[in-house]
Amino acid sequence: MKQYIIRRLLQMIPTLIGISIIIFTISAMVPGDYITARDNPNMTAERAAELRAIYGLDKPDWQRYFIWAGNMITGNFGTSLQHKLPVMEVIGEYVWNSFIIAFFAMILSWLIAVLAGVFSAKFQYSLLDKLITLAIFVCMALPSFFIGLLLIKWFALDLKLLPVGGMTTAGLKGGSWTYIWDVVKHSILPISVLTMLSIGGLSRYFRTSMLEVIRQDYIRTARAKGLKERTVIFKHAFRNAMIPAITLLGFELPGLFGGAMIMEQIFAWPGIGHVYLNSINMRDYPFMLGFTIFLAMLTLIGNLLADLLYGIADPRIRLK
Amino acid sequence: MSASASPITENTNYRPKAVDSPWRTAWRRFSRNRLAVIGSILLVLMFIICFIGPFLSPYSLLDYNLKFKNLPPNSSYWLGTDYLGRDILLRMMLAGRISLLVGLVATVISVIIGSSLGAFAGFYGKKVDTFIMRLADIFMALPSLPILIIMGVVLSDLQIDPKQRIYYLMVIIGVLNWTTIARLVRGQMLTLREQEFMQATDALGLRDRRKIFKHLLPNTIPVIIVTATLSVAGAILSESALSFLGVGVIPPQPSWGNMISAANNLIDFSKRPWLWIPPGMCILITTVAINLIGDGLRDAMDPKMKK
Numbered sequence: 001m002k003q004y005i006i007r008r009l010l011q012m013i014p015t016l017i018g019i020s021i022i023i024f025t026i027s028a029m030v031p032g033d034y035i036t037a038r039d040n041p042n043m044t045a046e047r048a049a050e051l052r053a054i055y056g057l058d059k060p061d062w063q064r065y066f067i068w069a070g071n072m073i074t075g076n077f078g079t080s081l082q083h084k085l086p087v088m089e090v091i092g093e094y095v096w097n098s099f100i101i102a103f104f105a106m107i108l109s110w111l112i113a114v115l116a117g118v119f120s121a122k123f124q125y126s127l128l129d130k131l132i133t134l135a136i137f138v139c140m141a142l143p144s145f146f147i148g149l150l151l152i153k154w155f156a157l158d159l160k161l162l163p164v165g166g167m168t169t170a171g172l173k174g175g176s177w178t179y180i181w182d183v184v185k186h187s188i189l190p191i192s193v194l195t196m197l198s199i200g201g202l203s204r205y206f207r208t209s210m211l212e213v214i215r216q217d218y219i220r221t222a223r224a225k226g227l228k229e230r231t232v233i234f235k236h237a238f239r240n241a242m243i244p245a246i247t248l249l250g251f252e253l254p255g256l257f258g259g260a261m262i263m264e265q266i267f268a269w270p271g272i273g274h275v276y277l278n279s280i281n282m283r284d285y286p287f288m289l290g291f292t293i294f295l296a297m298l299t300l301i302g303n304l305l306a307d308l309l310y311g312i313a314d315p316r317i318r319l320k
Numbered sequence: 321m322s323a324s325a326s327p328i329t330e331n332t333n334y335r336p337k338a339v340d341s342p343w344r345t346a347w348r349r350f351s352r353n354r355l356a357v358i359g360s361i362l363l364v365l366m367f368i369i370c371f372i373g374p375f376l377s378p379y380s381l382l383d384y385n386l387k388f389k390n391l392p393p394n395s396s397y398w399l400g401t402d403y404l405g406r407d408i409l410l411r412m413m414l415a416g417r418i419s420l421l422v423g424l425v426a427t428v429i430s431v432i433i434g435s436s437l438g439a440f441a442g443f444y445g446k447k448v449d450t451f452i453m454r455l456a457d458i459f460m461a462l463p464s465l466p467i468l469i470i471m472g473v474v475l476s477d478l479q480i481d482p483k484q485r486i487y488y489l490m491v492i493i494g495v496l497n498w499t500t501i502a503r504l505v506r507g508q509m510l511t512l513r514e515q516e517f518m519q520a521t522d523a524l525g526l527r528d529r530r531k532i533f534k535h536l537l538p539n540t541i542p543v544i545i546v547t548a549t550l551s552v553a554g555a556i557l558s559e560s561a562l563s564f565l566g567v568g569v570i571p572p573q574p575s576w577g578n579m580i581s582a583a584n585n586l587i588d589f590s591k592r593p594w595l596w597i598p599p600g601m602c603i604l605i606t607t608v609a610i611n612l613i614g615d616g617l618r619d620a621m622d623p624k625m626k627k
Contacts, residue, residue, distance in 0.1 A: 018458035026467065029474050134355065137615070141607035143557055145564050146600035149583045157590045254463070261465055262561055276466065277565070280473055288470065295463035303461075 005308070012300050019296045020069055027285055028061045068289065077293070078286030082279060087290035091272060097167060098259035098271030101187050105194035106252055113199050117206025118241075121214060122233060132203070140200030148193045148266040155189060162188055165268035190267045194260055205248065210241040246313040250306025254298040342621075346542075349620035356616020362609035366602070370416030379407040381414065381574075393594050400594040402582070412599050415574035420606070422490050422569070423556035429494025430555075431548050434501030435540070439532050441502065442509025453506070456499045464496050468558060472567025482573045489568055493555050501547050508540040542621035549614035553607040560603050576603045 052058040071078060077087035120129040156164040163169065163186050172182055213219065214237055222232045259273030279287040350356055385405035393400045399408040441452035471492045475485055513536065521531050562568030563577025571578060579599040583589040
């Protein structure tokens, strides 16, 4: 096991190098830099050159790549030009806002998807199954930003039930409970949209693995020995059906910490995705690059985690 | 279907079904799947409306008529007009052409790249395989939306003409999506190349290229078709998200995504829903239809693939 993890971690190195080269190349294609993007009329050519020298923007691209990549190896992701803070600190500051909605959306979508999957497998080809399937397809096909906008229009503008956007009401007075309740109200819409978006794929997955398990011999045995249907489904079938699903938990990792860019933009949620979109407009390269690499790392670690979880959950699988 | 031509003998149930080609069987299974048929009808309708509809419209996109700006839906402007007095219905149909085309072409690009790289990896194995699959790993770990957005910004900064920009978008979306197909095709290749008909091609002394493109790849077509269908929906969603953020298809070229970005303006968003709800519904209908078709195809062509 330990050997397996070490080997997988070593394999990540060339992948990360490849990713960093691609990401850096794309960002180097952007004409203009942070200095020009700020569009400061008082900026003299001399001052601009001075600033470029300070930020290392005056060097040729390939040199900048090696400096950047070299720093990253030592754990230094650079300093965000816009926030004047190390990239990792900026990420650390905003990532939890993203995490809150992503986490609750994940729990909700797993709960609903498990139920939907189990029931549509149990009653395969019934009306219920067909309705669930259709609903799932709609969820899978949803353009996230459009559905977000529709919900804001209905629930915030027309019905005035929920706030339009943001995370807290400005100038809110009261204790910590009022504060928490305020955040909850603001997060209902983004969480529901995120849930809808991830429900589709998950419940199709659960349905398939449930269908596979239900046809196994041991389920017939369980029924034959007179167990209640509920016990058969939820104890014998469900537990086994969840084994492959555990793998999916690993893949959730980048989603949990990566921020939902479009959602955060629409709901003006101060998460990391929102900050990232701003950094692109500001041409804040160190942050853009650092955060993209951070996302890629999360994906790779998530994949590894998925494989490890599979090995832990199913003793028949041996990781070599 | 020669059954109707020859007299059926009474005491056998034999019908010459066995001669059905796999395509015909697949078609029969597909046409029995009600959701898939509904999806196909919706998609065909969407294509007809978007590609033929504009010819029937009495308006043109150059009709800037500020007297008729921001009209709600009425009898002469079925879906209302925008801030320049342009007919929303016409704009939406033209946007549909672009969005559908971007989705289709991007998918064709990713199919071409994905299936040939996957085929090479599976056929040659060893170093070629390792190299291509490592490349696939890299692309799989690239966060696609951030990369797409950065690329969109690059296009804006290079000040590419809005008309040409569409082609760049197709290529970018296509290139970022090749890995799924490559992996599937490679997997199929690994089993296919061990089968007997490949020994026959060896015996015939066929060249590698002929083996791959004439004998192996055609066998992976069902897998490719199913995955490609579903990825058209993905490509349309990517394009619309980018256009919504202002880094995809940009005005004056209409696309469903950038029409929805009218909602970024608070007054348009709350008081003039006809500006952004219809294009959103178009995206929704199209992607749902494509997903239904893709799922129907999967059941019809290869029940084993069903997930």
